Amino acid sequence: MTTLTHISPKLLEIIADRLPEQHPEHDPSTNSNYQYFKVNQTDLDLSVSFEEQIVRGTVTFDLTPKLDTDTIVLDTLYLNVDQVAVNDEKVEFDLKELVKPLGAPLVIKASCTKDTPLKLSVSYSTTSESIAIQFMTKDQTTGKTQPYLFSQCEPHYFRSMCPSFDTPSIKSTFNFKVESPLPSLMSGALVSPNEFTSKPLHKSFENADNKSYYFKQNVPIPSYLVAIVSGDIVGAPTGPRSTVYSEPCEIAACKYEFEADMENFIVTAEKLIFDYKFGTFDSVVLPVSFPYLGMENTNLCTLSRTLLSGDRQNVDVVAHELAHSWSGNLVTNCSWEHFWLNEGWTVYIERRITGALYGEPTRHFSAIIGWTDLSNSIKSMGDNLERYSCLVQTLKDRSDPDDAFSTVPYEKGFNLLFHLENVVGRDSFDKFIPFYFNKFSKISLDTYQFLDCLYEFFADKKDLLDSVDWKTWLFTPGLPPKPDFDTSMVDACYELGDRWILLAKTSTDFDLKFSSLDISSFTANQNLVFIDYLSSYEGTDGFTWTSALGQAAIKLMDNLYPTYSTSSNGEVIFRWLRLQLTGDIKEARQVMSDWLGTVGRMKFVRPSYKLLNQVDRELALETYQKYKNIYNPICLQLVRKDISVDI
Ligand code: BES
Ligand code: ZN
Numbered sequence: 001m002t003t004l005t006h007i008s009p010k011l012l013e014i015i016a017d018r019l020p021e022q023h024p025e026h027d028p029s030t031n032s033n034y035q036y037f038k039v040n041q042t043d044l045d046l047s048v049s050f051e052e053q054i055v056r057g058t059v060t061f062d063l064t065p066k067l068d069t070d071t072i073v074l075d076t077l078y079l080n081v082d083q084v085a086v087n088d089e090k091v092e093f094d095l096k097e098l099v100k101p102l103g104a105p106l107v108i109k110a111s112c113t114k115d116t117p118l119k120l121s122v123s124y125s126t127t128s129e130s131i132a133i134q135f136m137t138k139d140q141t142t143g144k145t146q147p148y149l150f151s152q153c154e155p156h157y158f159r160s161m162c163p164s165f166d167t168p169s170i171k172s173t174f175n176f177k178v179e180s181p182l183p184s185l186m187s188g189a190l191v192s193p194n195e196f197t198s199k200p201l202h203k204s205f206e207n208a209d210n211k212s213y214y215f216k217q218n219v220p221i222p223s224y225l226v227a228i229v230s231g232d233i234v235g236a237p238t239g240p241r242s243t244v245y246s247e248p249c250e251i252a253a254c255k256y257e258f259e260a261d262m263e264n265f266i267v268t269a270e271k272l273i274f275d276y277k278f279g280t281f282d283s284v285v286l287p288v289s290f291p292y293l294g295m296e297n298t299n300l301c302t303l304s305r306t307l308l309s310g311d312r313q314n315v316d317v318v319a320h321e322l323a324h325s326w327s328g329n330l331v332t333n334c335s336w337e338h339f340w341l342n343e344g345w346t347v348y349i350e351r352r353i354t355g356a357l358y359g360e361p362t363r364h365f366s367a368i369i370g371w372t373d374l375s376n377s378i379k380s381m382g383d384n385l386e387r388y389s390c391l392v393q394t395l396k397d398r399s400d401p402d403d404a405f406s407t408v409p410y411e412k413g414f415n416l417l418f419h420l421e422n423v424v425g426r427d428s429f430d431k432f433i434p435f436y437f438n439k440f441s442k443i444s445l446d447t448y449q450f451l452d453c454l455y456e457f458f459a460d461k462k463d464l465l466d467s468v469d470w471k472t473w474l475f476t477p478g479l480p481p482k483p484d485f486d487t488s489m490v491d492a493c494y495e496l497g498d499r500w501i502l503l504a505k506t507s508t509d510f511d512l513k514f515s516s517l518d519i520s521s522f523t524a525n526q527n528l529v530f531i532d533y534l535s536s537y538e539g540t541d542g543f544t545w546t547s548a549l550g551q552a553a554i555k556l557m558d559n560l561y562p563t564y565s566t567s568s569n570g571e572v573i574f575r576w577l578r579l580q581l582t583g584d585i586k587e588a589r590q591v592m593s594d595w596l597g598t599v600g601r602m603k604f605v606r607p608s609y610k611l612l613n614q615v616d617r618e619l620a621l622e623t624y625q626k627y628k629n630i631y632n633p634i635c636l637q638l639v640r641k642d643i644s645v646d647i
Helices: 009-018 248-259 262-272 316-323 340-358 360-379 382-388 408-424 426-439 447-457 459-466 470-475 491-506 524-535 548-560 570-582 587-595 602-615 617-630 633-642
Strands: 037-049 054-065 069-074 079-086 093-095 106-112 118-126 133-136 148-151 172-180 184-186 189-191 211-221 228-230 234-239 242-246 283-286 301-304 331-333 443-445
Touching: 009 447, 009 459, 009 470, 037 228, 079 093, 079 106, 106 118, 172 184, 172 228, 184 211, 234 248, 234 262, 242 248, 242 262, 248 283, 262 316, 262 340, 301 316, 316 340, 331 340, 340 360, 340 408, 340 447, 360 408, 360 524, 408 426, 408 459, 408 470, 426 447, 447 459, 491 524, 491 548, 524 570, 548 570, 570 587, 570 602, 587 602, 587 617, 602 617, 602 633
Parallel strands: 037 172, 242 283, 283 301, 331 443
Antiparallel strands: 037 054, 054 118, 069 106, 079 118, 093 106, 133 148, 148 228, 172 211, 184 228, 189 211, 234 242
16 A cells, blocks of 8 residues: 655545545455455466366455454355365355345455465356356357367456456466366466476366366466367467467468467567566467457467458557556556556557557547547437536446446557657656556556656656646546647548538539549458548537438449458458448448347447447347347347446
């Protein structure tokens, strides 16, 4: 726990009514009594049954109480608990009632004395509702050779894979052991069994067909970075310290997609911050239902197969997940209220990496795309705008951290850091970067500690920092002040957009003015900017794409730019369908419905269902019933809320 000693009185006054009593602030999204304990080490021993679609496990925590207490409370969510032992003696426990969304507290009787270490073990099994893990039959995989299992724990789902102090405020080193009939990976370095300091815990569920895999995570990490993948997976090198894994049928495509950039990214990030601390940076490309583009599990970043476009145009996602190795994985938000410290910093580093490698205009181009995403996301928040568009979030009502998820922590966070870079000057800000990451390495912090660190480092520039409009940046809903971006790469997209809008408003004489050559030199991202520009014109000056001229323009565009409707890039398809549905082009409804059977990424699936639901609820419901079995449980739970269906 630390106190703030460097922030200027002026800023202290601005944040006074938000200041917590202690730093880092308490995490409201856990039921555990984590504040009583230091977790020195966690051993997680898992066994996978594909027949039963269950993971059985024993978790052992090496704890040191910070205060006296007679109970230990752990988080669980849809788990069965079999047995609990303290220092190898069985003890009583009470698995309380489940209250959504944070789960069922597991209350364990144990007399804990300050500074006297103890060993706590819990044996348990998952259920069909354990949200973090998704079992798939072989038909649901890409190669259809073997069944598959993968996990997704961020933000608060580790508790459905393992009883735990499931808060990003607690960090621990880990030993992982997994028994499975299929090749398995976890979020640490693969080691041989004799490198384990502790003995394997429970032998009871070993069986002859299963193999055991051992992993060590020697850097203390929060629980949301733990991951398991088990299935027909093979690996291929993508650089001297990186391997990509996937099903055999697409391993060559994975290697091709990532090998040119991987090591360059790592080296560039190291120059900006400091050495990569986790040894290897491995990744695994998952089957289609993975609900994200990427997830930064330590040593095992999970990636969506929609990145495999064959043209290396999506590698910025890898730069993003790699950047988390510093922002998030080493320096961690203490709760999901301060999620921008993870994601805003990561977007900032991601763009510094791509900017260093491909030039500053590229960095600014990505920032402009991000700005458009941010304004679209804020526009679509409706009644939730006040609540969800502030940089620092409030989850003290114990609401679902996933409900607060949006582009805001990413892009408002990025823009704050970009603004600070401009306020103090790039060279000075570059010196602050390693200072900050070093100061909070291996610990978790809140926004106030970030501010304190900033004021500490820039002690001689306090006035400059005080000139920042902190109240607006941190606590005010809506868009932040717009920075000056270099628009050289977007100008061509806007010019073409303006021509289409002008014609859609004034004349039907389109075919004289446009040709397929208009977009022939566009990069994938320039196409996105162009289409977004058109969509965002909806409602401006009373114009709507549903007007006869607007619809005719969209149809002509479809003829002239056929690469949009036949694209294999999800980002393009999604945006193109969104524009068509905005213009109420009826034929696009069924196309979107069919497409929803081929994508699992929430960023596409959720807004697509919302749009379809607005224009054709019957089709949205029919589509949902048809494809609900392919989606990941996290995605499914949110889509249900989005379109108000129960099952
Ligand atoms: N850590 C996130 C994914 C995440 C966030 C999972 C919150 C669960 C809760 C990851 O780093 C991420 O941001 N992924 C993005 C891609 C990125 C390039 C912006 C995604 O998957 O959309
Ligand atoms: Zn991220």
